Amino acid sequence: MLRILHSLPRTHKLLLLPVATMVTVLGAQKIVTTYQDVQRTHQTLDTVLVPLEADARPGLPSLTFDRSPVADAIEIATQALDATRSHVPLASLTATEIVDLDLIESASAAGADPEVPLALARPAEAPGQPQPSRLDDGAVHMAVVIGTIGSGMLDHDGGLVADATSYEEVPDEELALFDEGPILLEQEIAAAEPYVPEWQTYTVQQGDTFAVMAQNHLGLGYSEVLRLLDQLPDQNALTRWRAGNSFDYQLDEDGRLLALRLMRNARSGFLVERDEADGFDVATIERAGEATQRLFAGTVSGSFARSAQATGLSSTEVTELTRVLSKKLDFRRDTRRGDRFQVLVESDIIDGDSFDPRVLAVQYEGERLDLTLVRNGTDNNFYTPDGESLDPAFNRYPFEGSYRLSSNFNPRRKHPVTGRISPHKGTDFAMPIGTPIRAPADGRVEKVGNHPAAGRYIVVRHDNGYRTRYLHLSRPLVSRGDRVTMGERIALSGNTGRSTGPHLHYEVLVNNSQVDPMKVKLPENKSLTGEQLMAFQRQAEPLLAALQSGQTGTVVAQARRDEVDD
Incomplete structure (x- = not known):
């Protein structure tokens, strides 16, 4: 007993x-x-x-x-x-x-x-x-x-x-049944309970370094600190601290690190956990935000970028907006004081911060140009409400008919008299003086001038970002800043400047560098048709309605998502 x-x-x-x-x-x-x-x-x-x-x-x-x-x-x-x-x-x-x-x-x-x-x-x-x-x-x-x-x-x-x-x-x-000293029931019950680690928060102080802090507060040795840093995808997250930053951690019964949770921002971070081999496993944390739409409206007053920022758009959102509009709008020549614009932006909201802003639709009402563009969720490209693409087809030749190619594009061409390298950065077509020259794609006339060697010339910047140059013209038919469309007559060929005979010198520039016009990859017509056009217009309907409402602020986005799901 x-x-x-x-x-x-x-x-x-x-x-x-x-x-x-x-x-x-x-x-x-x-x-x-x-x-x-x-x-x-x-x-x-x-x-x-x-x-x-x-x-x-x-x-x-x-x-x-x-x-x-x-x-x-x-x-x-x-x-x-x-x-x-x-x-x-x-x-x-x-x-x-x-x-x-x-x-x-x-x-x-x-x-x-x-x-x-x-x-x-x-x-x-x-x-x-x-x-x-x-x-x-x-x-x-x-x-x-x-x-x-x-x-x-x-x-x-x-x-x-x-x-x-x-x-x-x-x-x-x-x-000796009771010779174990005084019995404290609270201590006895607490001793029987399993240890459950709790999350604690550490706030970085001025002058803190992770190595010293980890040894003083996380029970890590110096070798463990180095091993942990080597496993992190981004060591700067723990080595480049700022006073006031914080992270969460858990300790075991012996005061050694069990887990560490560090967020680089409200959206992403790292989770470090001690494994069975007394090492560390590192996982990436990605938080999903709530997609929220906001409508901004403003009036041009001076610079378009400053006018857009005045509406509350962030610098990232203004950059995307100008990139989209620049394919149809020349901000230096087409914008006028008093022009109005509205922008519908969608972003992920996490803890009050905005991430991954996306321009969904924009409407510009100006003195020289009216333009409405909507993002297509299928390919992420922008189209007009009728499904017309901002990147139309680009013709290979800037004229109608067939004319002899008198000199190819050749960056290593030698001069026939001096024998030195004299690059030919365009393609020459022999044609009678006065032959109509047509724009190969939509764009805007960037320059009209006269040069001793190039003669009369025109430079056009196209909507897809390409630029074209036409030299030795007899007469330009457009002025600087004019908007041109594919196939529109822009000049007549000639024999001005330093030329050995009537011809057209034609150049295509990609990223401000001349390329061979006969070999460069040209964009095809991306306008929507058929079922693609119908799906796009159903998706664009609530976005256009939000633009027309004129009510700035947060806009309910669920209607558009339901349309896409259907």
Whole structure:
């Protein structure tokens, strides 16, 4: 039994202690009652007989008592203690009540009358009062034995559970059931709970370095710090700090780093976790934002870029807007004070910050040009509401008919007289003076001039970004800043400047560098037709409605998304 008690948790021992004490005290009460009877009949202690119950079996005496609910234990113990201090007769206490938790060591008579029962007391000695008689050691021992047996060694009928014997010695350390110091239930319960790491936040202070901070706060050694930095896709995230930046981390029970979460911005960051091999695993964090549409409206006043920024557009959004409009709009010549524009922008909003802004639609109402463009979600290109592309087809030849190619594009050409390298950066077509020259694609006339070597010439900047030059003309038909369309007559061929005969010198420039006009890859017609056009127009309808509303601010974008999903 002692082994069982010793194996129990300390908190269980506390719960069993009151039960064992109650049984022991009740057994002691039984002995005291018997001792009173002996005093009345003047028997000697060595002939004391413990009276048995009427239904008791042979063996040890029965200690069967009615049990009081455990909930009443405190109240009953208090009553018993008060009774002891006030010399209340023991007979007035029922067997179910709990008396003083101390083992009875003495008993005294309340008077000469043998009918008056003994009372439990430890009063100070006073002259003239009868002195208490101490209980025999045998009675004390019997109380301990009865209490031990009553705590569980008897069956329900009062008989022995088994032959009461022992063949093994119990070590002293196993007998010390409560020698582990004071028991604090809160500490015992807390010790049984599993350790759960909590996220903590560290704010970077002026002069902090990750290596020093990691050793002081994260329990990392210098070699671990270097190994962690090597595994990060971007070491600058931990080495180039700014005071006020922060990151989250978790520590184990020993104060060593378990996990570290670092956000470079509201959208992306890294998660570092310790693995089973005591190394680190690094994962990338990507937060998805909520797509939000905003409508901006403004009026041109001076520079278009400054006018656009005045509406609240960010620098990134202004850059994309000017890139889109520049294919149709010359900001230096086509914009006029008082021109109006509206821009519908969509971006991902995370924690109040805007990410990945996208121009969805733009409407420009100007003195020289009216233009409406809508982004096509299928190919991310911009079209007019009718499906016309900003990058129309580009003709290979700037004229109609067929004319002989008199000199090819040749950057390594040698001069026929000097023998030196004299690059020919265009293509010459021999043709009669006055042959119409036509624009190979939509664009705007960038320059009209006259040069001693090139003669009369024209430069056109096209909507797809290409530029073309026409030299040795007899007469230009357009002026600087004019808008031209594919196939429109722009000049007449001639023989001006340094020329050996009537011809057209034709150049194509890509990224401000001359290329071979006969070999350069030219854009094809990308205008939408058929089902593609119908799908685009369904998608563009809510965007155009938002532009027409004129209500700046946040715009509900769900309608457009539903249209696309259908």
